[in-house]
Amino acid sequence: MITTLDGTTPLAHNTQMPMIGYGTWQVTDAAQATAGVKEAIAAGYRHIDTAAVYGNEEAVGRGIAEGLAEAGLSRKDLFVTTKLWNDHRGHDAALAGIEESLSRLGLDYVDLYLIHWPANSRQHPQDWRALNASTWSGMEEIYASGRARAIGVSNFTRKHLEALLSDASVAPMVNQIELHPGFGQWDAAECSKANGLAVEAWSPLGSGRVLGDPALGAVAAQIGRTPAQVALRWLLQQDIAILPKSVTPERIRSNAELFDFELSPAQMEAVRAVVDDTEHSDPDQVDF
Numbered sequence: 001m002i003t004t005l006d007g008t009t010p011l012a013h014n015t016q017m018p019m020i021g022y023g024t025w026q027v028t029d030a031a032q033a034t035a036g037v038k039e040a041i042a043a044g045y046r047h048i049d050t051a052a053v054y055g056n057e058e059a060v061g062r063g064i065a066e067g068l069a070e071a072g073l074s075r076k077d078l079f080v081t082t083k084l085w086n087d088h089r090g091h092d093a094a095l096a097g098i099e100e101s102l103s104r105l106g107l108d109y110v111d112l113y114l115i116h117w118p119a120n121s122r123q124h125p126q127d128w129r130a131l132n133a134s135t136w137s138g139m140e141e142i143y144a145s146g147r148a149r150a151i152g153v154s155n156f157t158r159k160h161l162e163a164l165l166s167d168a169s170v171a172p173m174v175n176q177i178e179l180h181p182g183f184g185q186w187d188a189a190e191c192s193k194a195n196g197l198a199v200e201a202w203s204p205l206g207s208g209r210v211l212g213d214p215a216l217g218a219v220a221a222q223i224g225r226t227p228a229q230v231a232l233r234w235l236l237q238q239d240i241a242i243l244p245k246s247v248t249p250e251r252i253r254s255n256a257e258l259f260d261f262e263l264s265p266a267q268m269e270a271v272r273a274v275v276d277d278t279e280h281s282d283p284d285q286v287d288f
């Protein structure tokens, strides 16, 4: 029997988003991307996250079609996210971007379409705000057309989000940002939640870097879970949706076994001691 993973969060405008999504960033090998998506659907994931820039939309789309067929499910049973890349900023380019992504995915709509990165003040010192507003007007049109059932942003800091909220007719429904033990865009998360956006974590395992951290290991040992499960549960308990990436079937499955345990307040606090001292991207300073 196929179990459906529990736990959805309502987005503005009545879409339900499953809190656990299968992340496909850095899955560049097509066969691996297709196999991973199929494995995830079979394991009960009902949310798949990709992006134009990942270069795997075709392979992910194949995995979706085959995975749904094998599980006896239909398109409406799955929540699919993709993202508009930075070379498609502005109203008209955004409209083209969704068509290109849908064509690669082999879908006629996505459940969530995100602006991947804000135009920032390093690259667009004069017009970053206007450029984001223009892109967003395209996103609003895409939403109105039904080609995306929900629209949102990714990597938006408080600065980018507050500007966009002032300029938008339809408020973004989601902000997907880097969040994991040891590092997080916490101010952006707080600002997003305060404005009614759901928050999603990319790299919820710190791309695997933080899994050997002793603080995480100690909590995992206490409760007989893996460090990855502790990291993921820690985010879920803060109402943050998670997008763990793995190409390893056993990890795909165990990363989603998160609803039969709970971290105590002391364990939640203990995970705050995790250290990740690698350099992280500042969305207002990146040059891509």
Ligand code: A2P
Pocket (backbone or CB within 6 Å): 023, 202, 203, 204, 205, 206, 207, 208, 209, 211, 226, 228, 229, 243, 244, 245, 246, 247, 248, 251, 252, 254, 255
């Ligand atoms: P792999 O894909 O080879 O299984 P993130 O989701 O933060 O981007 O992290 C993804 C990285 O973490 C990948 O390198 C992935 O490896 C690894 N990973 C995913 N799940 C686990 C797990 N349960 N245990 C150990 N490493 C994991």
